Amino acid sequence: MASNGNKDFIIKHMNADHQDSLVLYLQAYCHVSAGDAKSARLEDISLSDLVILADGVRYSVPFDPPMKSFSDTRSRVVAMYKDSLQRLGLSEFAIKEYRAPQGFQIVIFVTCLATYIGFVQRSNFLPGSIIYESLELEKVPAFTQFCYDIQPLLFPAMVGIHVLESGLLAFLRLRPHRVPLFSGLWFAWMTSTFIEGFGAFQRIKGMVKEEETKRENRK
Structure with missing residues (x-):
């Protein structure tokens, strides 16, 4: 089992650097709309699931199969991210700017x-x-x-x-x-x-x- 310190690090890291992944997990696995999922925050993580809070509602996103240890977290969340994109028909590259005509x-x-x-x-x-x-x-x-x-x-x-x-x-x-x-x-x-x-x-x-x-x- 991971220590509380390790769990806290994973939660803070996901919320700070991978909040977009949490949004996609809710859309792909819990069928939450994009609008309702946009405030997604990771509350807890266990070997069996992620607990994500969005728009006042708490969701459980299961690891299938459950992880054997918390050292598997990175590979699992990356795999879930790619699977979410595929399920939703989305690209890995998110457009975040408008580019004006050139030439x-x-x-x-x-x-x-x-x-x-x-x-x-x-x-x-x-x-x-x-x-x-x-x-x-x-x-x-x-x-x-x-x-x-x-x-x-x-x-x-x-x-x-x-x-x-x-x-x-x-x-x-x-x-x-x-x-x-x-x-x-x-x-x-x-x-x-x-x-x-x-x-x-x-x-x-x-x-x-x-x-x-x-x-x-x-x-």
Whole structure:
């Protein structure tokens, strides 16, 4: 058996450095929602289970099979962490920051944003509108007429495509990489995707690749 000192060390270490693991254990093994599990704190540990408190409720997460000694704790909690990720369909890499467009992606972002602003209403291409007058569109009548003609098709199509891309990002990237739903970070990525589209996918892919490279270099 472990001394109380060893148990205290394990509890303090898990709460200080691996609180995210405790949250995942509750979600995977006790079917606790992400919102209810986010305050998870390890209260006690025995050879047979972890006792975790979250949102005022105490949960028992069993070791299956029970440990033979507390020296097995590290390998067990690591294995449970990986198993929890697999059960929940999550990635080991959690996205904790928003990365803005870089390089040519800035051009795409600005172009898409300008398109939203310009094509939000058809009257922008008629004399008297702010956009028509400030851009002096009377000097390019053919282009202005073309924009006026395609606005009813272009704007809804662009919104529809980017809404679809935003939904795919939320489901295929933000959720697996553990970005909390409706958090500030979630809204940053979703807003960016709604404006620019595919560029956000590329940046997240690059972030994951960077993390994988770092882990390989640490081995």
